[in-house]
Amino acid sequence: MIDFIYLLGSVILLASLHMVAPDHWLPLAALSIKRKLKASSAAFIASVLGLAHSLLSLALSLAIIFLGMYFFGFVSFRIIAIVIIGVVCVYMFVNTIMESRRSTKVEETALTVSVLPDPAVLPFVVAAGIYGNYGLFYISFAFVAASVIALALISYAANRGLLSGLKNLNPVTIDKIVILILIITAFYIYIFG
Secondary structure, three states, X not given: OHHHHHHHHHHXXXXXXXXXXHHHHHHHHHXXXXXXXXXXXXXXXXXXXXHHHHHHHHHHHHHHHHHHHHHHOOOOHHHHHHHHHHHHHHHHXXXXXHHHHOOOOXXXXXXXXXOOOOHHXXXXXXXXHHHHHHHHHHHHHHHHHHHHHHHHHHHHHHHOOOOOOHHHOOHHHHXXXXXXXXXXXXXXXXXXO
């Protein structure tokens, strides 16, 4: 049970930190200033974007798991989770190198970036498979809820002018923190899984 609580807490932390990245909320903040939206309207739009992003990320994860099981069968979930965490970490690391070399500013990113799926939740969905359908449901629900709530709160606060310092936060920094969380999770699964 402690393992599942750790997994649940980690996916909530991951989803929340992921939504702090300016590439998720800054385009919406710019749009709300331009259109003079109320903070509550910006929070509602952010909730919809967070919902779409998290559901698409889960759909991507489940599709990858389905294809993996189709081609590799039921191998140890622990080994699969650790391998997938490694692959996702490498993908995110390469992505952070590419992002750090680009000279584009966060303000130039499109609002659609907030909706595009992200593979960071994949290892947690795989690890939750150990706990059956209920585990998958709770991990999925926690990821979706944390994504929606975090993005709505951040957008609300940004609209109220409370996050002026966060706009300078580099998305690469957030990605590095997410990679660290994934690596810690891989060790945790390896030792206690």
